[in-house]
Amino acid sequence: MIPDVSEALSWLEKHPEALTGIGRGIERESLRVQPDGHLSQQGHPGTLGSALTHEWIITDFAESLLEFVTPVDRDVSHLLAFLRDIHRHVSRELGNERLWPFSMPCIIRDPENITLAQYGTSNIGRMKTVYREGLKHRYGSLMQVISGLHYNFSLPEAFWKAKFAEKDAAPDKDDVSDGYLQLIRNYYRFGWVIPYLFGASPAICETFLPQGAGDLPLEGNGKGTLWLPYATSLRLSDLGYTNKSQSALGITFNSLEGYVAALKKAIKTPSEQYAKLGVTDSEGKRIQLNTNVLQIENELYAPIRPKRVIRSGEAPSEALKRGGIEYIEVRSLDVNPFTPIGINDEQVRFLDMFLIWCALAEAPEMSADELQCTRGNWNRVVMEGRKPGLTLRSGCGEFVYPLKEAGLGLFEGLERIAKVLDSTQEGDHYQQVCQNLLRSVEDPEQTYSARILRDMQQQGLAGAGITLAEHYHQMLVSEPLEVLTDEQFRHQAEASVLAQKKIEANDTLSFEEYLAGRKG
Ligand SMILES: Nc1ncnc2c1ncn2[C@@H]1O[C@H](COP(=O)(O)OP(=O)(O)OP(=O)(O)O)[C@@H](O)[C@H]1O
Numbered sequence: 001m002i003p004d005v006s007e008a009l010s011w012l013e014k015h016p017e018a019l020t021g022i023g024r025g026i027e028r029e030s031l032r033v034q035p036d037g038h039l040s041q042q043g044h045p046g047t048l049g050s051a052l053t054h055e056w057i058i059t060d061f062a063e064s065l066l067e068f069v070t071p072v073d074r075d076v077s078h079l080l081a082f083l084r085d086i087h088r089h090v091s092r093e094l095g096n097e098r099l100w101p102f103s104m105p106c107i108i109r110d111p112e113n114i115t116l117a118q119y120g121t122s123n124i125g126r127m128k129t130v131y132r133e134g135l136k137h138r139y140g141s142l143m144q145v146i147s148g149l150h151y152n153f154s155l156p157e158a159f160w161k162a163k164f165a166e167k168d169a170a171p172d173k174d175d176v177s178d179g180y181l182q183l184i185r186n187y188y189r190f191g192w193v194i195p196y197l198f199g200a201s202p203a204i205c206e207t208f209l210p211q212g213a214g215d216l217p218l219e220g221n222g223k224g225t226l227w228l229p230y231a232t233s234l235r236l237s238d239l240g241y242t243n244k245s246q247s248a249l250g251i252t253f254n255s256l257e258g259y260v261a262a263l264k265k266a267i268k269t270p271s272e273q274y275a276k277l278g279v280t281d282s283e284g285k286r287i288q289l290n291t292n293v294l295q296i297e298n299e300l301y302a303p304i305r306p307k308r309v310i311r312s313g314e315a316p317s318e319a320l321k322r323g324g325i326e327y328i329e330v331r332s333l334d335v336n337p338f339t340p341i342g343i344n345d346e347q348v349r350f351l352d353m354f355l356i357w358c359a360l361a362e363a364p365e366m367s368a369d370e371l372q373c374t375r376g377n378w379n380r381v382v383m384e385g386r387k388p389g390l391t392l393r394s395g396c397g398e399f400v401y402p403l404k405e406a407g408l409g410l411f412e413g414l415e416r417i418a419k420v421l422d423s424t425q426e427g428d429h430y431q432q433v434c435q436n437l438l439r440s441v442e443d444p445e446q447t448y449s450a451r452i453l454r455d456m457q458q459q460g461l462a463g464a465g466i467t468l469a470e471h472y473h474q475m476l477v478s479e480p481l482e483v484l485t486d487e488q489f490r491h492q493a494e495a496s497v498l499a500q501k502k503i504e505a506n507d508t509l510s511f512e513e514y515l516a517g518r519k520g
């Protein structure tokens with residue numbers, strides 16, 4: 001089931017320089033909650049600046065759903081210190097509010113109390129809020145306040161030069177795009193290892209399922225916390241931040257042209273279901289940007305996305321067409337509850353190794369149906385990944401491969417990559433991470449989901465969340481800033497407010513003209 005990458009590994013071992021300069025960026029989401037764990041009803045704190053234009057501190061779906069974004073970084077410790085400084089600064093500005101430490105939301109009795117994120121009166125600001133109105137009507141606000149941790153990753157030019165060394169010319173943007181598409185196809189085939197190791201949403205609050213659990217064999221503590229005994233990431237299940245109907249979009253990753261064409265088609269294809277909602281409500285207020293399957297390209301909820309930094313007004317797919325794939329966005333990480341900042345050094349280093357492995361392993365082209373078959377392994381892992389003897393499948397075949405064997409096979413390759421990565425710097429951090437995570441492959445009860453489930457069963461999800469939120473708050477507010485300064489945060493907040501005002505002052509089109517002119 002696990003492809004043999006020894007040939008590719010041998011060229012990598014000859015070119016350790018190919019792994020110097022990996023680019024990384026993190027987006028961490030977290031709900032602002034009241035001390036009792038209920039969702040904040042306050043607006044985005046003014047001292048944090050504008051959520052529309054701030055470089056590091058924005059909001060996702062809801063006014064209370066913070067999102068912290070780090071710039072690209074090539075040093076793991078600096079990246080995590082930057083992210084921690086953002087958490088330290090924001091925590092100091094929250095007053096009696098706290099940052100929810102889990103992916104699955106806290107106690108939300110009435111989803112109507114979830115205020116959509118507000119971005120001011122400019123056309124782009126109004127568009128972002130109408131987009132969220134559409135998400136609310138299409139998927140419901142409860143799904144949209146699930147918090148994720150997105151890991152952005154790029155390989156250095158030296159990697160592509162070594163990989164395409166047999167070509168007489170230096171690799172061009174099409175070679176690099178094809179290399180990232182190979183990585184993405186392998187991510188669909190083997191990325192289930194991420195929720196297995198790091199999934200941290202085995203439980204939910206019963207308020208998350210107002211319509212009930214259907215035929216899911218959920219267990220509970222009789223006090224509002226529900227779980228599946230072997231679940232790893234309900235966030236990635238059909239209960240969570242996914243949309244089954246999107247599998248019909250025919251998105252494939254065999255060529256960049258094919259991917260872009262399918263994405264552009266999806267934002268132009270009317271949806272009968274969403275047409276029934278209408279574009280405006282009975283009072284003429286816009287309730288979605290349009291009635292297409294995807295309102296904008298961001299609405300494609302894929303576990304991984306090919307990306308290029310966009311220019312002002314450019315759609316993500318247009319940036320990809322312009323310059324090819326620049327980096328990839330891994331969207332399958334739950335918020336890690338064992339650290340105040342949602343991700344730790346071990347996860348960053350594992351992802352480095354795994355994504356390099358995905359870029360090396362052979363990855364035959366995959367049809368939309370074959371991509372859909374890979375969901376089978378992901379669904380098994382998110383719903384019951386820790387079940388003893390669980391089996392996975394290769395392609396669309398039978399479920400005959402024990403997860404443990406597949407995991408051990410994968411780690412054989414990762415350990416060779418770890419040695420190359422460690423050879424480029426001090427210490428044996430990457431090899432240590434492999435050794436530590438192998439314990440979770442051998443024993444599912446060492447995984448993140450097993451560990452946090454025990455806490456949630458004992459204290460209840462809300463109780464465990466409130467305790468952790470308070471503990472992390474006290475920790476963060478007591479720590480001095482490490483790589484940023486108060487002055488930089490003050491400047492960022494002021495500059496973001498001025499930038500928003502400038503956008504609002506420079507609008508020339510009406511809102512409807514602006515929407516009509518948007519490309520994605
Ligand atoms: N070359 C790169 N390599 C690795 N990470 C990158 C690279 N370029 C940008 N990033 C990271 O990607 C992330 C981009 O996040 P940002 O929210 O700014 O854009 P986005 O993800 O396109 O927006 P949205 O979240 O609305 O889709 C940042 O963390 C940034 O550091």
Ligand SMILES: N[C@@H](CCC(=O)O)C(=O)O
Nearest residue numbers: 029060146147148149241
């Ligand atoms: N909150 C979503 C991501 C929102 C977005 O698409 O950026 C998640 O859980 O990952």
Ligand SMILES: N[C@@H](CS)C(=O)O
Nearest residue numbers: 060061132144298299
């Ligand atoms: N970030 C999510 C919710 S706003 C999206 O873009 O769809």
